[in-house]
Amino acid sequence: MREKPAARRAGQRSIGQVEAVKLRRRSRKHPGLLLFKGEPASGLSIAKSVLVTIVEQGELPQAWIDREKGRIHLFFASADHPDVVALTDDPSSCVCYLWSSADGRQSHAWLLKTR
Numbered sequence: 001m002r003e004k005p006a007a008r009r010a011g012q013r014s015i016g017q018v019e020a021v022k023l024r025r026r027s028r029k030h031p032g033l034l035l036f037k038g039e040p041a042s043g044l045s046i047a048k049s050v051l052v053t054i055v056e057q058g059e060l061p062q063a064w065i066d067r068e069k070g071r072i073h074l075f076f077a078s079a080d081h082p083d084v085v086a087l088t089d090d091p092s093s094c095v096c097y098l099w100s101s102a103d104g105r106q107s108h109a110w111l112l113k114t115r
Contacts, residue, residue: 014102019065019072021047022114023091034084036091046070050096052087054079063098063109072098074109083111 020041027035027049034052041047048070055061060075074096076084087094093115100107 016099016101016106018042018045019047019098019100020045021050021072021096023050023087023094023096025091026088034079034088036087036094038091038096040070041095047072047096047098050074050087052076052084054084062107064107065098065100072096072109074111086113087111 021038022041023036023038025037027033027037034054036050036052037048038050039048046067047065050072052074053076055075055077060077061073063072063074065072078084090113093113095112095114097110097112098107099109
């Protein structure tokens, strides 16, 4: 049986990681920001908050996590986006998931309503 190349074996061991945060409320300390506080939604997550930034011009940056603050950063083209509206209307009914590739070059985020 032939041995697989080392790079391929390493890629198969780690396809990335997922962060999940169960949101509770909008930050009272920073009412001008779309900053939402919560708690890790799994035992492996470190995320405790989500910051939404509205980018009006150009390409949207990829979602990412600030590991020191435990904060997921999301970007939308409009405050009228259905996910942003749902989040601002009832933050406690939302969970945010963020997948990041093992090499850190790709990410994808989801905001899901729990009720």
